[in-house]
Amino acid sequence: MFDRILFPTDGGDGADATFDHVLDLAADHDATVHVLNVADTTHDSVTRVGRDVVDVLEREGEDVVDAAAERPADRGVETVTAVLQGGVGETIVAYAAEHEVDLVAMPTRGREGLDQLLLGSTTERVVRRSPVPVLSLRPDGGAPRYPYRNVLLPTDGSDRAVEALDRAVALAARSGATLHVLSVVDVGTIGAEAYSGTDALVSASEETVADAVAVAEAAGVETVERVEVGSSAARGIRSYIADHDVDLVVMGTRGLTGVERYLLGSVAERTVRTSPVPVLTVPESDSE
Numbered sequence: 001m002f003d004r005i006l007f008p009t010d011g012g013d014g015a016d017a018t019f020d021h022v023l024d025l026a027a028d029h030d031a032t033v034h035v036l037n038v039a040d041t042t043h044d045s046v047t048r049v050g051r052d053v054v055d056v057l058e059r060e061g062e063d064v065v066d067a068a069a070e071r072p073a074d075r076g077v078e079t080v081t082a083v084l085q086g087g088v089g090e091t092i093v094a095y096a097a098e099h100e101v102d103l104v105a106m107p108t109r110g111r112e113g114l115d116q117l118l119l120g121s122t123t124e125r126v127v128r129r130s131p132v133p134v135l136s137l138r139p140d141g142g143a144p145r146y147p148y149r150n151v152l153l154p155t156d157g158s159d160r161a162v163e164a165l166d167r168a169v170a171l172a173a174r175s176g177a178t179l180h181v182l183s184v185v186d187v188g189t190i191g192a193e194a195y196s197g198t199d200a201l202v203s204a205s206e207e208t209v210a211d212a213v214a215v216a217e218a219a220g221v222e223t224v225e226r227v228e229v230g231s232s233a234a235r236g237i238r239s240y241i242a243d244h245d246v247d248l249v250v251m252g253t254r255g256l257t258g259v260e261r262y263l264l265g266s267v268a269e270r271t272v273r274t275s276p277v278p279v280l281t282v283p284e285s286d287s288e
Contacts, residue, residue, distance in 0.1 A: 001170055002029040006101040008036045008092045008126075011064035014107040014139035019068065021137060021278065022105045023075055024146040028174075031102070032078045035068045036095055037061035038088045058083055089125035097131050105135040108272060124269050127253060133167060133282045136272045144278050147175035148247040154182050154237050154271075157208035160252025164282040168250035169216050171280075178222045180244060181212045184236035185229045186267075202227060234270040241277060249279045 007022050009015040026033045039057035061083035069079045084091050096104050108123050127134045137144065153168040155161040172179040183205035187198060205227045213223045224244075230236045241249065253268050272279050 001167075001174070002026070002031045002102045004034060004099065004101040004103075005029075005031050006034045006036060006092070006096050006099070006104045007068070008038065008088075008104070008106050009064060009068055010037065011060075011067070015068075017139040018105075018107045018137035018144075019071060021144045021146060022135075023072055023077055025103075025105070025135075026072065026077045027075055028147070032080060033072050034080045034082065034095070034099060034101060035065045035072075036081075036092065037064045037083045038091045039083060039085045040088050058085070089122045089129070092122075092126050093129045093131070101132060103133050103135055104130055105137065107137045107139045123272065127269065127272060127281050130283060133280055136275075136279045136281065138276060138278070145247045148172070148177040149175070150180060150244060150246045150248075151175075151177045152180045152182060152237070152240060152244070152246040152249045153212065154184065154233070154249070154251050154267075155208055155212055156183060157204075157211070158252060160282065160284050161208075162252075163284055164250050164252040164280075165212050165215060167280065167282050169219050169221055171248065171250065172216070172221045173219055177247070178224060179216045180224045180226065180240070180246065181209050181216070182237065182240055183209050183227045184233040185227065186231070186233040186236075187229060188231060198229060202229060233267045234274070237267070237271055238274060238276075241275060246277055248277060249275055251279065251281060253281045253283050 002025060005022060005026050007019065022033065025031070039061050065081040065083060069081050072079045084095065092104065104126060106123055106126065123136055127136065148171065151168055151172045153165060155165065168179055185198065185201045185205050209225045209227055213225045216223045228236050237249065240246065249271060251268050251271065268281050272281065
């Protein structure tokens, strides 16, 4: 499933804390890990050392990727290293496209203060624009469990949710995990009792979940199905994670809008920010 994994890193504690999980994935899939550092051109980093003009960020970046590449070598994982100049998010997305990577894996927070924040809002920009799935890893959430035992698929039946279903089924089958298919009927601030269309939404969600479960079971994956009604899809997802020992969330990056109450647009970004477990966001295959 994954042949080339891109790991953008700034050398901070956040990147270091999540790299082991990336290596678990790479070793299991026999994948090459591309370790990338972006020398952010929005910062003035050129200075003079003796008679030489050097780029401090590029020099630091070389140290970062060289240090990171030592760990995959110890585990027999092949690596490629690169230091590039540019805007951080844009450069990550461009690298993923140019090198045909299958997955971008990055922590949700990088180094802070004068050393620059690499991966906070940058992760969200990459999630929105990446042509390939992005695995967002929370560095303070402890070591993620692998192989996965419980994979959660929040779904609304949109095209991007279908793309996410295919990924979730494949990952669950590979790990022998249970796939939890969840639809949260988000009635917002008006309340379930006051919303006249709730019953119809619940019925549609039950059909969507049943269809997804049928796909998973046809692939030999054990499933759990659930439809909930609540005022926040993101909170419903987080609550389900906590109550069901979920190891990984897989979701599309955009979903239905309008009266049908979208699940997977900004909800995906809120889940990336707040989930205690890794979140794999999946774009449509023709995403640019």
